[in-house]
Amino acid sequence: MTKISIITINYNDLVGLEKTFNSVVGQSNTDFEYIVIDGGSTDGSKEFLEQNSDKLAYWISEKDSGVYNAMNKGIKAAKGDYIMFLNSRDFLIDTTIIDKVGKDLDGSTAIYYGNLIYSLNGVNTQLWSPPDTLSFTYFLSDSLPHPSSFIKRELFDTHFYYSEHFKIVSDWEFFIYCICKMNASYKHLDYVISNFDNSGMSSVKENLIKIDTEKQQVFEKHFPLFLEDIKVLKDGNSQRFKQYQAIKSNKFKFTLLKGLMSLLLLFQPKVKMKRYITKI
Structure with missing residues (x-):
C-alpha cells in the first residue's frame, strides 16, 4: 500500500501547531508517518512535541535558515512514497480524508492535488478548486498549494529539493519545473483535502514585488528561451x-x-x- 508522509513546519506558533497536530493524529486511517520540523521555538512548541513524541515518526526543534530549509529537512527525514506539507494553522478537512486519499494514490502518478478551503483568522473565505488540466499559462499566475498536494518522494531526489535562496516561490518553482519542463504526471482529486491558513508570506501584499522578482529568476533559470513568450502570456493573463x-x-x-x-x-x-x- 502507498504510504504518505505528512510534514508540518512550525516556528513559535503553538496554537497553530496544536490545531494542525490534532487534525493529523485524529485521522481514522493511521497508516502514514507524521513529521514535525520546528525552528527552535520558544513559545512551548518544543515542549508540546516532547510530550507527544510517541505520535510522531520524527521531530526536531532547532534553528533553521528559513521555511524551505525546514521543508527540506522534512523531506530528507521522510520515508513515505508521497509527501504532503501541512504547516502550522493548516488542518485536514475531516478525520477520514487520509483514508480517502490513500485509496486514490496508486503510485502511478507523480503529483496528486486536491481542493482546499482558504481561511483567514479562522474564517473560511474561499473554496479553491484547481483545473484538471494544468498548463504553463496556469502557473504564470497560480500554483498548487502544498496543503492539498501529494508529491512523489522520488521527484525531489530525481530533480531538486526546494531552493533555499528563495524566500517565497520555491514550491511554485518545483511544480512548474516538474510539470511544465519535465512532464511529470499529475491528477486532480476533486474533493476538499484541507483548510489552508491564508496569512502566510505569499499572501501578504507587501511581498508581491518579491514574488515577481523571484519568479523572474525562475524563468531565467529554467525557461531562458521563452522569456519573450512569457511576457506575451502575462499580457494575455x-x-x-x-x-x-x-x-x-x-x-x-x-x-x-x-x-x-x-x-x-x-x-x-x-x-x-x-x-x-x-x-x-
Whole structure:
C-alpha cells in the first residue's frame, strides 16, 4: 500500500501547531508517518512535541535558515512514497480524508492535488478548486498549494529539493519545473483535502514585488528561451486583456471599440515588418 508522509513546519506558533497536530493524529486511517520540523521555538512548541513524541515518526526543534530549509529537512527525514506539507494553522478537512486519499494514490502518478478551503483568522473565505488540466499559462499566475498536494518522494531526489535562496516561490518553482519542463504526471482529486491558513508570506501584499522578482529568476533559470513568450502570456493573463475579452463578447461594444482603435491608428506610425529569408 502507498504510504504518505505528512510534514508540518512550525516556528513559535503553538496554537497553530496544536490545531494542525490534532487534525493529523485524529485521522481514522493511521497508516502514514507524521513529521514535525520546528525552528527552535520558544513559545512551548518544543515542549508540546516532547510530550507527544510517541505520535510522531520524527521531530526536531532547532534553528533553521528559513521555511524551505525546514521543508527540506522534512523531506530528507521522510520515508513515505508521497509527501504532503501541512504547516502550522493548516488542518485536514475531516478525520477520514487520509483514508480517502490513500485509496486514490496508486503510485502511478507523480503529483496528486486536491481542493482546499482558504481561511483567514479562522474564517473560511474561499473554496479553491484547481483545473484538471494544468498548463504553463496556469502557473504564470497560480500554483498548487502544498496543503492539498501529494508529491512523489522520488521527484525531489530525481530533480531538486526546494531552493533555499528563495524566500517565497520555491514550491511554485518545483511544480512548474516538474510539470511544465519535465512532464511529470499529475491528477486532480476533486474533493476538499484541507483548510489552508491564508496569512502566510505569499499572501501578504507587501511581498508581491518579491514574488515577481523571484519568479523572474525562475524563468531565467529554467525557461531562458521563452522569456519573450512569457511576457506575451502575462499580457494575455492581464486584467486589461480580460476586459477586452468581455467587450468582444458584446457585439455593439466591440464594434465601438474597433472604431476607436481605427481612429487611433491613423495617428500611429506604421510598423515595418522584418522579413527573414533563408537561403537554400
